[in-house]
Amino acid sequence: xxxxxxxxxxxxxxxxxxxxxxxxxxxxxxxxxxxxxxxxxxxxxxxxxxxxxxxxxxxxxxxxxxxxxxxxxxxxxxxxxxxxxxxxxxxxxxxxxxxxxxxxxxxxxxxxxxxxxxxxxxxxxxxxxxxxxxxxxxxxxxxxxxxxxxxxxxxxxxxxxxxxxxxxxxxxxxxxxxxxxxxxxxxxxxxxxxxxxxxxxxxxxxxxxxxxxxxxxxxxxxxxxxxxxxxxxxxxxxxxxxxxxxxxxxxxxxxxxxxxxxxxxxxxxxxxxxxxxxxxxxxxxxxxxxxxxxxxxxxxxxxxxxxxxxxxxxxxxxxxxxxxxxxxxxxxxxxxxxxxxxxxxxxxxxxxxxxxxxxxxxxxxxxxxxxxxxxxxxxxxxxxxxxxxxxxxxxxxxxxxxxxxxxxxxxxxxxxxxxxxxxxxx
RNA sequence: GGAGAGGUGGCCGAGUGGUUGAAGGCGCCGGUCUCGAAAACCGGUAUACCCCUCUGGGGUAUCGCGGGUUCGAAUCCCGCUCUCUCCGCCA
Numbered sequence: 001x002x003x004x005x006x007x008x009x010x011x012x013x014x015x016x017x018x019x020x021x022x023x024x025x026x027x028x029x030x031x032x033x034x035x036x037x038x039x040x041x042x043x044x045x046x047x048x049x050x051x052x053x054x055x056x057x058x059x060x061x062x063x064x065x066x067x068x069x070x071x072x073x074x075x076x077x078x079x080x081x082x083x084x085x086x087x088x089x090x091x092x093x094x095x096x097x098x099x100x101x102x103x104x105x106x107x108x109x110x111x112x113x114x115x116x117x118x119x120x121x122x123x124x125x126x127x128x129x130x131x132x133x134x135x136x137x138x139x140x141x142x143x144x145x146x147x148x149x150x151x152x153x154x155x156x157x158x159x160x161x162x163x164x165x166x167x168x169x170x171x172x173x174x175x176x177x178x179x180x181x182x183x184x185x186x187x188x189x190x191x192x193x194x195x196x197x198x199x200x201x202x203x204x205x206x207x208x209x210x211x212x213x214x215x216x217x218x219x220x221x222x223x224x225x226x227x228x229x230x231x232x233x234x235x236x237x238x239x240x241x242x243x244x245x246x247x248x249x250x251x252x253x254x255x256x257x258x259x260x261x262x263x264x265x266x267x268x269x270x271x272x273x274x275x276x277x278x279x280x281x282x283x284x285x286x287x288x289x290x291x292x293x294x295x296x297x298x299x300x301x302x303x304x305x306x307x308x309x310x311x312x313x314x315x316x317x318x319x320x321x322x323x324x325x326x327x328x329x330x331x332x333x334x335x336x337x338x339x340x341x342x343x344x345x346x347x348x349x350x351x352x353x354x355x356x357x358x359x360x361x362x363x364x365x366x367x368x369x370x371x372x373x374x375x376x377x378x379x380x381x382x383x384x385x386x387x388x389x390x391x392x393x394x395x396x397x398x399x400x401x402x403x404x405x406x407x408x409x410x411x412x413x414x415x416x417x418x419x420x421x422x423x424x425x426x
Numbered sequence: 427g428g429a430g431a432g433g434u435g436g437c438c439g440a441g442u443g444g445u446u447g448a449a450g451g452c453g454c455c456g457g458u459c460u461c462g463a464a465a466a467c468c469g470g471u472a473u474a475c476c477c478c479u480c481u482g483g484g485g486u487a488u489c490g491c492g493g494g495u496u497c498g499a500a501u502c503c504c505g506c507u508c509u510c511u512c513c514g515c516c517a
Contacts, residue, residue: 039475039476039477042475042476042477042486043476043477043485043486045476045486046475046476046477046485046486046487047476047477047485047486049485049486049487050484050485050486052497052498053485053486053498055497055498056444056496056497056498057444057445057498058497059444059497059498060443060444060445060497060498061444061445063444064444069497073497074497075497076497077497077498078496078497080497081496081497081498245436245472245473373454373455373471374455374470374471376473377473
């Protein structure tokens, strides 16, 4: 959520930034109109309340001295009370309309974010290593995995429907190893605190992270208790410190968590239907930072570095994309994507998206910190990045490390965790 | 799921209709004292919003949340929510 002060005082800046995101900025005028009406109503209500407080105090004092208050004063105050109620209704209505409009506004792109309205305008910043070249006919992961018997698509569908699968034997063990290895890497070498979190959360939690009310379409929902399955660990982590005022000394705070992620993928129906590139349930290791505002853009660079380290240690060729203004996610002010090369399906796979959400989520979830003793609380900045998403890492390992005999070699870094060096050809 | 108890400021804890945004204590910050520290003493110590003749002044709201009664509610009534205890159930 943006700040109403910024919309009020820097309207043109906000308008220009929204245009860069290819967002409709007409609502700004509506918000400003509602905001003016709101403040008029608040002022009038406050004045009436001040009058009522004063008179009530006088009535109390008179009564304590045995005097009876005049009936006409009581009658007048009764009427003042009704006017106050009316103004309160009006303010409540205006608040909710302003809030609805504000909730629909995305974060503003940072000045360093390139122009562009969609993914075609994203910039390739750099490559690491060369896309894997195999001197035999490379197979896509769905063929490799089925042949090795480590992914069962049919039975996944039998259990849960399309876009579900099971990992079997070496496949399941490989996934478990990758998760444990990533958590250890970020926990031991990058300074993140490991968390195990609820993956089913209340409505308020989804609102705090910005997934509701706008993106309900992509979420699984339990109607009976109004609980929601998380699409990413970003949701519970963001809300860990909701409605808190942190000490400056506590920042920065780094968290890493492995969770299953659930996505209905309504908007992507029909896309990427083969294999495990786009599924309804997947595992992900997520990195998350709460930081002081002045440091957040530096923190974004180191966050990206942490994601890159994962790819490097796995020896997966990757490239870094800087997302353009029209392609950064709703709460983000600046984002980088990490894409690894998959030699079988011959495409770049997004395995991580690292974003600086500045104070956008913090404002929504009311996460503040006190810069110094006696100073006013300020909103923290939040950042998140996958570190990494499991299915696509598995795809890349299977496709890049496949051997002519049909086996798949495990990256060295993972071997202490898998306990095997190769998935043997069946 | 059943029964009961309870949610007050950073923490503990008073407070059942009228100068209570909230006693008292602890903690924290500043000061006095001291070579320094401790102790003691003095002072300060929530958040959000609004207005103005705006390096300052004034006002409003907030005692889990939302309604209601009343001139006036932390205090009374209703609904919700969360926590705790006991019973039941269960990994």
